Every structure is written in structure tokens, then in C-alpha cells.
Amino acid sequence: MPEPIVIFDDVSYAYPGTEELALRGVSLEIQAGEYVAILGLNGAGKTTLGLCVNGVIPTMLGGELTGTVTVAGLNVIEYPVREMAKVVGMVFDNPEFQMSQMSVAEEVALGLENAGVPYEDMKRIIPETLELVGLSGYEERSPLGLSGGQQQRLAIAAVLAMKPNILIMDEPTSNLDPIGKQEVFDMAAKLNRERGMTVIVIEHEVEVMARYADRVIVLDKGRVIMNGTPDDIFTRVTELATLNLRVPEAARVATLLAEKDLWQGPVPIRTEPAITAVNELLGATHA
Amino acid sequence: MSMQMALPIAMIPGNSLIHRITPLPKMIWVVGYIVLAFSTTNIVILYSMALFAFLIAVISGVTRPLLKACVILVPIASSLLALQIIAPAVEKPWTSVGHIGALALYGNGVYYGFVLLGRIVASLIMALVVVMTTHPSDLFTTFAKLKIPYTFNFMLAMTLQLIPVFQREVGIIMSAQKSRGMKGRGFSAVLPSFVPVFVGAIERVQQLSISLESRGFGSAGIKTSYRQVKSRPSDWVVAIVGVVAIATLATMSIMRGTWNLSTVILFPHAFVFWLFVVAASVFAAVILVTVFYMFKR
Numbered sequence: 001m002p003e004p005i006v007i008f009d010d011v012s013y014a015y016p017g018t019e020e021l022a023l024r025g026v027s028l029e030i031q032a033g034e035y036v037a038i039l040g041l042n043g044a045g046k047t048t049l050g051l052c053v054n055g056v057i058p059t060m061l062g063g064e065l066t067g068t069v070t071v072a073g074l075n076v077i078e079y080p081v082r083e084m085a086k087v088v089g090m091v092f093d094n095p096e097f098q099m100s101q102m103s104v105a106e107e108v109a110l111g112l113e114n115a116g117v118p119y120e121d122m123k124r125i126i127p128e129t130l131e132l133v134g135l136s137g138y139e140e141r142s143p144l145g146l147s148g149g150q151q152q153r154l155a156i157a158a159v160l161a162m163k164p165n166i167l168i169m170d171e172p173t174s175n176l177d178p179i180g181k182q183e184v185f186d187m188a189a190k191l192n193r194e195r196g197m198t199v200i201v202i203e204h205e206v207e208v209m210a211r212y213a214d215r216v217i218v219l220d221k222g223r224v225i226m227n228g229t230p231d232d233i234f235t236r237v238t239e240l241a242t243l244n245l246r247v248p249e250a251a252r253v254a255t256l257l258a259e260k261d262l263w264q265g266p267v268p269i270r271t272e273p274a275i276t277a278v279n280e281l282l283g284a285t286h287a
Numbered sequence: 288m289s290m291q292m293a294l295p296i297a298m299i300p301g302n303s304l305i306h307r308i309t310p311l312p313k314m315i316w317v318v319g320y321i322v323l324a325f326s327t328t329n330i331v332i333l334y335s336m337a338l339f340a341f342l343i344a345v346i347s348g349v350t351r352p353l354l355k356a357c358v359i360l361v362p363i364a365s366s367l368l369a370l371q372i373i374a375p376a377v378e379k380p381w382t383s384v385g386h387i388g389a390l391a392l393y394g395n396g397v398y399y400g401f402v403l404l405g406r407i408v409a410s411l412i413m414a415l416v417v418v419m420t421t422h423p424s425d426l427f428t429t430f431a432k433l434k435i436p437y438t439f440n441f442m443l444a445m446t447l448q449l450i451p452v453f454q455r456e457v458g459i460i461m462s463a464q465k466s467r468g469m470k471g472r473g474f475s476a477v478l479p480s481f482v483p484v485f486v487g488a489i490e491r492v493q494q495l496s497i498s499l500e501s502r503g504f505g506s507a508g509i510k511t512s513y514r515q516v517k518s519r520p521s522d523w524v525v526a527i528v529g530v531v532a533i534a535t536l537a538t539m540s541i542m543r544g545t546w547n548l549s550t551v552i553l554f555p556h557a558f559v560f561w562l563f564v565v566a567a568s569v570f571a572a573v574i575l576v577t578v579f580y581m582f583k584r
């Protein structure tokens with residue numbers, strides 16, 4: 001098996017000026033090409049974990065980091081964030097705070113300029129990337145004049161243009177309507193499948209994650225408390241409920257039914273197979 | 288959007304002759320203006336420079352925003368002239384031109400006052416015209432080519448980029464306060480909104496710098512530019528004319544001391560008297576209006 005692209009080895013971290021640990025003894029591995037969902041309540045340490053992967057922690061923010069974070073073979077402590085940027089692209093939850101340029105095209109160009117990509121290549125990459133996020137034709141618009149969803153897709157385009165191996169998205173759809181959410185996740189899935197990009201998504205939408213993720217990591221008070229496939233994690237319905245975390249509806253209903261012996265077989269986590277199963281069940285009782 | 292007021296110091300999009308000149312010749316003109324303004328005390332030269340810069344603003348079609356930005360000159364000009372008349376910054380003996388109550392007015396500092404003002408006016412108008420007719424990205428591309436330190440460039444770019452954001456934020460917060468019944472006009476409305484704006488600003492700046500750094504901002508090594516700045520022969524002409532004209536005038540001034548005309552251009556006593564009355568009244572009005580708006584709730 002190849003070396004994992006992200007390795008956390010017993011990582012603990014406290015923000016500068018705080019005593020409390022935002023991460024406590026986190027150990028995990030992410031393989032290249034995986035689609036990983038990070039779940040957890042507010043303050044669980046999800047954003048902190050993401051910032052460790054792109055090196056903002058500790059290089060930019062300081063604080064106390066123990067243990068080692070290795071990303072694409074690089075110890076993040078030893079590389080400035082701008083170097084890590086070639087490997088990791090990170091998109092944050094507030095897209096407007098990430099816009100700084102006069103036009104959409106220039107916003108996408110920024111990372112390319114910093115990486116020294118020649119002008120001729122930029123002329124090709126920028127429209128390609130905007131096409132990918134559905135913003136073709138917006139090149140000359142001001143980023144500040146876009147809708148929330150468009151801004152978020154622009155923020156994603158701005159890191160995608162740099163062709164990172166790893167894409168981290170921190171609650172990328174919290175400002176988006178259902179269609180906007182769908183677009184962002186479809187896009188991430190496509191990048192993951194077609195380009196083998198490693199995708200790490202911090203997200204509260206369990207339904208969506210049940211559908212797309214290869215793996216789910218649950219954080220609680222800075223600790224990794226669950227780490228496994230969506231089928232493993234989302235079927236632990238009572239455990240998740242005690243943690244106040246959401247559970248996919250399908251799994252919740254099936255578990256309830258199973259308690260009353262109305263459900264046999266594995267607990268589904270996605271809606272469609274659950275509907276099929278319920279229909280079969282209904283068909284059987286009617287017959 | 289109505290909330291987005293026109294920025295006095297941002298680029299005003301356009302396609303005038305001046306807009307099409309590349310940043311470097313324009314920067315030469317600005318630097319030249321400042322050098323000349325400080326190497327001469329000839330008010331004919333200084334106010335001709337101001338007039339010339341203003342004509343360029345007219346050609347560029349940025350007259351209105353320029354005049355708006357020049358409002359800042361009102362308190363500067365009025366206080367500067369009034370002060371020179373009651374306390375000239377030249378050696379004694381001073382000759383009194385009249386009295387207002389116990390206050391003696393002197394004419395000796397008036398020429399010097401106009402020199403100081405001329406320097407500010409000429410340099411400011413030229414700098415504003417250039418800023419208003421140049422795409423910021425082109426400006427920074429040129430700075431970078433000139434090997435101006437990256438951090439300086441970075442800070443300037445960040446500041447400029449944050450201005451429209453802040454303006455919008457003030458607009459949003461003001462309308463929020465208006466909807467809670469606060470008066471949404473003037474100084475009194477803007478003042479309380481600064482607190483949330485600055486709290487938000489810290490978060491925003493941190494988030495933006497993380498985001499920029501995550502996209503390789505600040506990396507060493509070769510950088511490229513998406514906006515292409517290509518000089519044409521006309522740009523060279525503008526640059527050379529600027530260098531020659533300014534160097535000539537500056538040399539002539541320096542050879543004549545600073546080409547001071549204070550012994551040639553004399554201001555009648557009545558002129559000085561009324562100049563003081565007007566300047567002092569304008570300055571007092573500015574202060575009163577400011578104080579009035581600050582306490583109006």
C-alpha cells in the first residue's frame with residue numbers, strides 16, 4: 001500500500017493564548033484519492049484539523065503543536081503555508097472573506113501568478129476552471145457582486161486552478177441553497193473520481209456525506225471518536241444521537257423499525273436503497 | 288447597488304486617452320510633480336502644475352470624483368492660510384495689515400502659505416488623477432517590475448482591496464441600524480457603525496490573509512501576471528515629455544534659488560484682510576459642522 005497522503009501522529013494543539021486543547025492526541029491517516037468527511041459539533045476541532053493539514057497551524061497562527069502532521073511526505077512545521085499551497089487547497093466557510101481581487105478572472109489568477117504559471121497557460125486554465133465551477137462568462141464581474149453560492153464556487157475555483165492534490169472544504173455549503181449545495185458536492189465528487197483528487201470535507205449534512213464519502217471521521221472535543229466507512233459510522237445511530245450529531249434519516253428510521261423487529265438485514269444509510277427496501281417490505285406485508 | 292458609494296480613491300473605469308497610458312509613465316509624472324513641487328517656491332509654476340493636473344482630470348472624465356476627493360483640501364487650505372496670516376512662518380519683522388479686535392494680521396506669510404498649499408494641491412490632484420485612471424492590478428504589476436519590495440506592494444494592495452469591502456460593510460451596518468430606528472445619515476450614523484466594522488475587520492483581515500497565503504501569496508521565486516502591461520511608443524513619449532519638462536523646470540528653479548517670487552508678487556492689505564476673514568470663517572464652519580454631526584443623535 002502506498003504511503004498515506006495525510007498522516008496525523010498523536011497531534012495535540014492549543015491556540016495561542018489558550019490553555020485548552022483544540023485537538024487532543026489525534027492520530028489518523030488519509031490515503032491519496034480518498035473522499036473523507038469530517039463531522040462534529042461546533043467547537044469540536046474540525047476547522048483546526050483542516051488548518052493543520054494546510055500548515056496555517058502552526059506556521060501562521062502559532063500556538064502549541066505536539067506530535068507530527070505529515071502531508072504528501074512533508075512535515076508541515078517545516079514548510080511555509082505558501083509552499084504547502086502547491087499540495088493543499090483549502091476553502092473556508094465564508095467565501096466573501098476570501099475575495100480580494102477586482103474581477104473573477106483575477107481572483108482565479110492570483111494563485112497561478114504566485115506559482116509563476118506563464119500567462120499563456122493562465123489564459124487556458126482560468127476559463128477551464130471557471131467552466132468547472134459553472135462560472136463561465138463571469139470573468140470580468142466583481143467578486144463582491146456575486147451571490148453567496150457563486151462566491152463559494154469562485155473560492156473553490158481559486159484553489160482548484162492551482163491543481164492541488166488535496167482539496168479541503170470547511171463547511172463549503174453553509175451559505176448555499178439546496179441546488180447550490182448539490183452543485184458543490186457533485187463537483188467535488190467529480191474531481192475526486194476523475195482526477196483522483198483527495199477531498200476532505202467538513203460538513204454537517206450527513207445525508208450528503210453518506211452518499212459521497214469513502215470515510216467518515218467524527219471529532220468530539222478535539223478527539224477522534226469515530227473513524228470508518230459511512231456504513232460503519234452512520235449505522236451507530238444511538239451513539240451518534242448521544243453525541244447530538246445528526247444521523248441520516250434512512251438509518252434512523254431503519255433502526256427504529258429494527259427495534260420493533262420490523263426491519264431485517266443491514267441498516268441503510270442512503271435514502272434510495274431505504275425507499276426500495278421499505279417498498280419491498282410493504283409489498284411483502286400486503287401480499 | 289445603492290449602498291456602494293463611489294470611492295473617491297479607487298479607479299474610475301473609463302477608456303480615455305489617460306486611462307490607456309500604462310502605469311509607469313504616470314508614476315513618473317507623479318514622482319516628478321512631487322520633486323518639482325518641493326524644489327520650487329514659485330507660485331506661478333505651482334498653480335500652473337495644479338491647473339495642468341486638473342485639465343488632465345477633465346480629459347480623463349474623472350472631474351466629479353476628483354472634486355469630491357478634493358473636499359479634504361477645504362479644511363487644510365483654510366487653516367493653513369488663516370494661520371499664515373496671524374502667525375507667519377517667515378522671519379520678523381512682520382508688517383501688520385490690520386486688526387480684528389486684538390488680533391493682528393500680517394501679510395508677510397501669505398506668499399509662503401500659497402506655496403505650501405500649491406505643493407499640496409498640485410501633488411494631490413496629480414496623484415488622484417493617476418489613481419483614478421489606473422487599474423490597481425496594473426499598478427502593482429508595474430511596482431513588482433520595478434522591484435519595489437514585495438511586502439510594501441502587498442500591504443498597499445491589501446489596503447486598497449479592503450476599502451470597498453469596508454465601505455459596503457459600513458453600508459450594511461448603517462441600514463441595519465436604520466431599521467432599528469437610528470438615524471441613517473451623516474456622521475452621527477457612521478460613528479457607531481465603526482465599532483462593528485472594526486471588530487468584523489479584524490476577523491476579515493485574518494481570514495483573508497489565511498486565504499491569500501493558502502494560495503501562495505508571498506512565495507519566493509518568479510511570479511507572473513495575468514494582466515499584461517505592454518508599453519507602446521506613446522507611453523514612452525508621455526514619460527519622456529514628463530521627465531524633460533519637470534527636469535527643466537526643477538533645474539531652472541534650483542538655479543534661481545527656489546525661484547521665489549515673494550518680492551514680485553505682492554498682496555494688497557485689503558486682500559490679506561479679506562482672505563483671513565474668508566479662510567477663518569470656512570475653517571470655523573468646518574469645525575462647527577463636524578462637531579454638530581458628532582453630537583447630533
Ligand SMILES: Nc1ncnc2c1ncn2[C@@H]1O[C@H](COP(=O)(O)OP(=O)(O)OP(=O)(O)O)[C@@H](O)[C@H]1O
Nearest residue numbers: 015016018022040041042043044045046047048049
Ligand atoms: N483563533 C482561535 N483562537 C483561540 N481559540 C480558538 C480559535 N479558533 C478556534 N478556537 C477554539 O478551538 C476549538 C475548536 O475550534 P474549531 O474552530 O476547530 O471548531 P469547529 O469544529 O470547526 O467548529 P464549528 O463547527 O463551529 O466551525 C474551539 O473550542 C474554539 O473555541
Ligand SMILES: [Mg+2]
Nearest residue numbers: 046047048170
Ligand atoms: Mg469550523
